[in-house]
Amino acid sequence: MEWILLVLLGVVAAMFGSIVGLGGGIIIVPALMLLGPQLTGAEIDHATAVGTSLTMLIVTALASTLSYAKKKIVDFRSGLLLFITSGPAALIGSALTGKLQGAAFSLSFGIFMLLMAALLIARDYMKPVTRQWPIERSITDASGQVHTYGYGLLPLLLIGFAVGLISGLFGIGGGSLFVPVMVLLFRFPPHLATATSMFVIFLSSILGSGMHGWLGEINYWLLLALVPGAWVGGKLGAWVAGRMSGKKLLWLLRITLLLLACQLIIEGWMEL
Numbered sequence: 001m002e003w004i005l006l007v008l009l010g011v012v013a014a015m016f017g018s019i020v021g022l023g024g025g026i027i028i029v030p031a032l033m034l035l036g037p038q039l040t041g042a043e044i045d046h047a048t049a050v051g052t053s054l055t056m057l058i059v060t061a062l063a064s065t066l067s068y069a070k071k072k073i074v075d076f077r078s079g080l081l082l083f084i085t086s087g088p089a090a091l092i093g094s095a096l097t098g099k100l101q102g103a104a105f106s107l108s109f110g111i112f113m114l115l116m117a118a119l120l121i122a123r124d125y126m127k128p129v130t131r132q133w134p135i136e137r138s139i140t141d142a143s144g145q146v147h148t149y150g151y152g153l154l155p156l157l158l159i160g161f162a163v164g165l166i167s168g169l170f171g172i173g174g175g176s177l178f179v180p181v182m183v184l185l186f187r188f189p190p191h192l193a194t195a196t197s198m199f200v201i202f203l204s205s206i207l208g209s210g211m212h213g214w215l216g217e218i219n220y221w222l223l224l225a226l227v228p229g230a231w232v233g234g235k236l237g238a239w240v241a242g243r244m245s246g247k248k249l250l251w252l253l254r255i256t257l258l259l260l261a262c263q264l265i266i267e268g269w270m271e272l
Contacts, residue, residue, distance in 0.1 A: 150186060
């Protein structure tokens, strides 16, 4: 039964992550921390939850990227530019995860999740900036529609570093920050931002999980159960994202994040 629940957890987390470009880790990490005794019969420390989640994100992001690539909505050039700084930053964040004490990690992660839930709500009411960026890009999707957007190289690299650091530290993939920034600041079309974000998450997760593996912070038995669900969920999420707005699922995700964040903050506060 525990294995079935872990597979289902991988499916749900990866599906949500693929639809909105989160990567799924923002659900996997708190779920493993809070439900460890029910899922495995023992507590799962935060470093292991982060390392296992980040490794699972490799599969989730790869499945999503391959699906989005078939629709020609992945900007590989911009994604590689983001990876120049997000990759090394993911290594740094991964190395710092174990340095945080349990209570400090629960509190900081809970507060971060609250901010992400607020950002997911606020972005529906925010409009992209009208600034003319020095680098203009355009991409033609599988339907023949041309999408135009732009960015500055330095802001792009700085954002990549910040998101990569948070990704490695919390094991969330970074899409929760990448997507709104790409849409609101650089005027990426939402579906293009989501697809490109998943590509960057795939590359950064390889480096971040490598660091966690070197530090012994990956539970490979958990990973074995989560990976099949992550692959299916990543594919399913990309399929759903191409056929619906995802607004109802997005609201469900927001509520889920709020509940998980409150639980982590309460537990972290009680451990202080």
